Amino acid sequence: xxxxxxxxxxxxxxxxxxxxxxxxxxxxxxxxxxxxxxxxxxxxxxxxxxxxxxxxxxxxxxxxxxxxxxxxxxxxxxxxxxxxxxxxxxxxxxxxxxxxxxxxxxxxxxxxxxxxxxxxxxxxxxxxxxxxxxxxxxxxxxxxxxxxxxxxxxxxxxxxxxxxxxxxxxxxxxxxxxxxxxxxxxxxxxxxxxxxxxxxxxxxxxxxxxxxxxxxxxxxxxxxxxxxxxxxxxxxxxxxxxxxxxxxxxxxxx
DNA sequence: ATGGCTTCATAGTGAAGA
Numbered sequence: 376x377x378x379x380x381x382x383x384x385x386x387x388x389x390x391x392x393x394x395x396x397x398x399x400x401x402x403x404x405x406x407x408x409x410x411x412x413x414x415x416x417x418x419x420x421x422x423x424x425x426x427x428x429x430x431x432x433x434x435x436x437x438x439x440x441x442x443x444x445x446x447x448x449x450x451x452x453x454x455x456x457x458x459x460x461x462x463x464x465x466x467x468x469x470x471x472x473x474x475x476x477x478x479x480x481x482x483x484x485x486x487x488x489x490x491x492x493x494x495x496x497x498x499x500x501x502x503x504x505x506x507x508x509x510x511x512x513x514x515x516x517x518x519x520x521x522x523x524x525x526x527x528x529x530x531x532x533x534x535x536x537x538x539x540x541x542x543x544x545x546x547x548x549x550x551x552x553x554x555x556x557x558x559x560x561x562x563x564x565x566x567x568x569x570x571x572x573x574x575x576x577x578x579x580x581x582x583x584x585x586x587x588x589x590x591x592x593x594x595x596x597x598x599x600x601x602x603x604x605x606x607x608x609x610x611x612x613x614x615x616x617x618x619x620x621x622x623x624x625x626x627x628x629x
Numbered sequence: 630a631t632g633g634c635t636t637c638a639t640a641g642t643g644a645a646g647a
Contacts, residue, residue, distance in 0.1 A: 384646085385636060409646090411637070436637055437645080482647060522647075541647065574647065577634035588647075620635080620647080 376628040377402045378475065380518035380591055381612075382574075382621035386410040386441070389619055390418055392612050393443075394425050396623065400609070403445055404470055405623075406477035406518045410439035417441070432463045440466040440477050440519075448475070458500040465501075467508070473599070473628075474512035476505070478519035483540035491540060494522075498549035506556050509596055517558060517594040520574075520621060525550045525560065529589035531572065541590060558594035561606040561626045573608050574621045582613055593626045602629040 379402045383389040386407060397405065405427075410417070412433045419429045422443055432453040433439030440463060442448055448468025455465050464479040478501065483494035509515050523546045527533040536542045554560070562571070572587025581587065595603060605627040613622045 388636075409636095482645085484645080484647090520647095539647090576647065579633055581634095590647080617635090 376404075376471075376473065377625065378404045378406075378516055378518060378593065378628065379623050379625040380406040380408070380477070380520070380593060381623040382408040382479070382520040382591060382619060384409050384411075384619045384621065386412055386418065386439070387416070388617065390421060392615060392619070394421065396609075396612060397422075397425055397427060397443065400625065402625065404475050405443040406475065407441040407443065408439070408477070408479035408520045409437075410441050411436060412439055430466060430468055432466045434461075434463045438463045438479055440464060440479055442466055442468055442475060442477055444470055446470060455497075455500045455504045458497070458504070460497070464497075469512070472514050474508060474515040476508065476515065476517045476519075478517065478521070480520060480522045482522050483546070485540060486538065486543060494540070495545055495549070498546070498552075502549065502552050502556070505553065505558075509556060509558075513596060513598045515596045516599055516626070517553070518624075519592070520590060521550065521592050522590055523547065523550045524588045524590050525592075528569075529572070531570065531586045531588065536588075541588060553594060557597055559597065559600040561593040561595050561600065561603050562589070562608070562624065564600060564603055565606055571608055573624055575613065577620050591621055591624045593624055595626070599628060603627065604629050
């Protein structure tokens with residue numbers, strides 16, 4: 376089973392890239408974030424024609440998540456149960472015996488922003504809910520744009536990023552908290568190239584200079600981590616015309 | 630140098646992303 380996550384930064388703009396990527400890589404499940412589409416505008420027919428069923432939860436302008444898969448998902452959940460939130464950031468479904476959770480974690484904007492407080496509250500609620508989901512589903516994968524760079528090696532210039540969102544101690548503690556539940560970072564199960572990132576700013580020729588952050592992740596329960604044979608970041612779509620600023624992250628499960 | 634670039638929105642001296 377091949378699973379993947381990709382923040383597409385507008386599915387309307389990126390649909391051609393997504394269709395090409397699906398055709399080339401044939402994932403069983405692809406999690407999308409920042410679709411920025413109301414549900415009525417979701418391109419389900421185009422994806423169906425490419426062999427993929429869609430489950431989605433979107434809104435105008437911001438956020439929006441989707442699950443694309445070769446089979447239909449079951450027991451669909453939208454949002455974090457019990458956490459009142461207008462922002463469409465969370466979608467879960469079961470494929471076979473694997474629970475797939477697709478999440479677009481809040482950015483936080485800056486440490487003194489209300490959005491940062493929202494991010495921390497959201498992280499708490501997410502952790503509590505994932506703990507429950509793991510009790511129900513031993514084989515669980517949490518994929519998405521976490522908007523957290525877990526360690527300094529996931530940051531091109533840790534000094535420059537000090538004091539900013541995505542790297543703050545509280546955010547990293549939340550990431551560790553998820554690992555504390557028993558989830559494992561699929562990417563770090565394997566030797567990886569130094570300076571591996573999943574996001575590069577559109578400005579400053581950041582991609583060409585590899586000035587990036589690793590903020591898109593696939594976390595696996597131990598039952599799935601045991602069967603994980605590979606995990607990589609696919610930088611190819613970031614090289615295309617009009618790319619998303621994020622690259623897909625892929626994991627192979629035996 | 631608090632900018633740069635991209636999207637969606639509207640037609641703003643823009644907001645937000647990361």
